Amino acid sequence: MKKETLSGSRRRFLWAVRCGMYAATGLTALLTLFLVVYVLVRGIPNLSLKFLSTKPSYLSGNIGILPDILNTVYIVIDTLAMVIPLGVGAAVYLTEYASNKKVVAVIEYAAEALSGIPSIIYGLVGMLIFSNNIGTCLRAGTLTLTIMNLPTILRNTQESLKTVPQSYREGAFGLGAGKWRVVRTVVLPGCLDGVITGCILSVGRILGESAALLFTAGFAHVVKGFAKGISSAGATLTVALYVYAKEQGEFGVAFGIAAILMVLALLINLLAAVVARYFRKKNAG
Numbered sequence: 001m002k003k004e005t006l007s008g009s010r011r012r013f014l015w016a017v018r019c020g021m022y023a024a025t026g027l028t029a030l031l032t033l034f035l036v037v038y039v040l041v042r043g044i045p046n047l048s049l050k051f052l053s054t055k056p057s058y059l060s061g062n063i064g065i066l067p068d069i070l071n072t073v074y075i076v077i078d079t080l081a082m083v084i085p086l087g088v089g090a091a092v093y094l095t096e097y098a099s100n101k102k103v104v105a106v107i108e109y110a111a112e113a114l115s116g117i118p119s120i121i122y123g124l125v126g127m128l129i130f131s132n133n134i135g136t137c138l139r140a141g142t143l144t145l146t147i148m149n150l151p152t153i154l155r156n157t158q159e160s161l162k163t164v165p166q167s168y169r170e171g172a173f174g175l176g177a178g179k180w181r182v183v184r185t186v187v188l189p190g191c192l193d194g195v196i197t198g199c200i201l202s203v204g205r206i207l208g209e210s211a212a213l214l215f216t217a218g219f220a221h222v223v224k225g226f227a228k229g230i231s232s233a234g235a236t237l238t239v240a241l242y243v244y245a246k247e248q249g250e251f252g253v254a255f256g257i258a259a260i261l262m263v264l265a266l267l268i269n270l271l272a273a274v275v276a277r278y279f280r281k282k283n284a285g
Contacts, residue, residue, distance in 0.1 A: 036262060043259025046252045056221045063244075063253050065260075067221045071138060071234035075217070076206050078142040078230055079149065080199060086146070087153025088195060094154075095161040096183050108158075115151035122148050123215035131216050138230045141217035145209060149202040156201070160194020161187060193279030197272055204268040207261060210238035219243055237261055 054064030090107075098104050126144030134140055164187050172182040188195075218233025221240070235243060237257050245254035 036266070039255065039258050039262050043255035043257070043262070046256035047259065051253075051256060055223050063250065065237070065240060065253075065257060067223045068235050068237050068240040068257070070223060071217075071229060072207065072236040074226055074229050074234075075138050075142050075145065075213075075236055076203055077226075078139065079145045079206055080202065082142065082146045083149045083153055083202060084195075084199060087150050087198070088157050090150075091154050091157035091161060092183060092188070095158055096179070096187065108155075111151040111154050114147070115155070119148065119209060119211040123212035126212060127215040136216065136218045136233045138217050138232065138234050141213045141236075142230070144212045144216050145206055148209070148212065149205055152202050152205065153195075153198045156194050156198030157191065160191030163194070164190040193276060196275050196279075200268055200272040200275065204265060207264055207268070208238060210236075210242055213239050214242065 050062075051064055052069070053066055054062060055067050056063050094104050094107060122144050126140060126147075130140035130143045131137075168186050168190065169182055172186045177185070213236055217236065217239065219235045219239060220233040221235055222232070224232055224234075237260060241254050241257040241261070244250040244257070
């Protein structure tokens with residue numbers, strides 16, 4: 001009789017745990033769906049070709065976000081151009097060349113600590129170091145974002161490098177290949193999925209960053225080429241969203257920008273999943 005009571009209690013416990021998991025999963029899915037639908041429903045009606053392809057004109061009352069789109073593209077390209085060589089190079093050195101395990105552990109801990117620092121602190125430091133020396137401009141923002149995204153690229157590349165079987169390296173060494181040749185022709189191609197995934201995730205973080213750029217990049221809405229634009233002050237889409245919503249009370253414009261950012265975030269996550277699946281199938285084949 002005692003065993004039957006314990007068995008019944010256990011069944012009720014497992015049923016309660018299962019219901020709790022289903023409820024938590026459903027609530028998470030509903031919240032995500034509500035957020036996406038709400039932003040898109042409020043934002044899409046405010047989108048138009050004129051809105052996307054013109055710059056703001058305060059004399060005529062026209063509001064366009066072309067400068068903000070271009071600034072976002074500029075800052076993504078400039079940040080990736082700096083953070084990818086630094087992150088991949090550091091990961092290759094720590095995984096393939098560094099022999100002092102204590103130094104490697106310290107650097108890895110520092111990278112983990114960097115990834116957990118609030119972005120507003122990066123913005124403050126970037127303003128004091130970069131903006132005060134080169135001025136408030138997109139380049140100051142990209143330098144700040146490079147430091148912010150360096151741990152993401154480094155750790156993703158490191159974990160991918162560790163998944164390459166040691167036998168591949170030993171086989172290449174056995175054929176007489178040097179260290180750098182092994183890294184370049186055997187190791188890096190085998191972890192390309194992790195590098196690409198880290199870059200995609202970094203793009204998502206760059207697109208969604210606003211706090212650090214508020215301190216470093218400025219608020220200008222002027223159309224310029226890449227060379228002049230990157231050395232001038234400018235607002236990205238996230239900064240423009242903040243300015244229009246908080247400073248000017250243009251919530252229709254803010255929701256329009258939010259809809260664009262939401263679609264970009266969904267596309268980036270989809271692209272990361274597709275790339276990971278592609279390389280998974282390629283490696284399995």
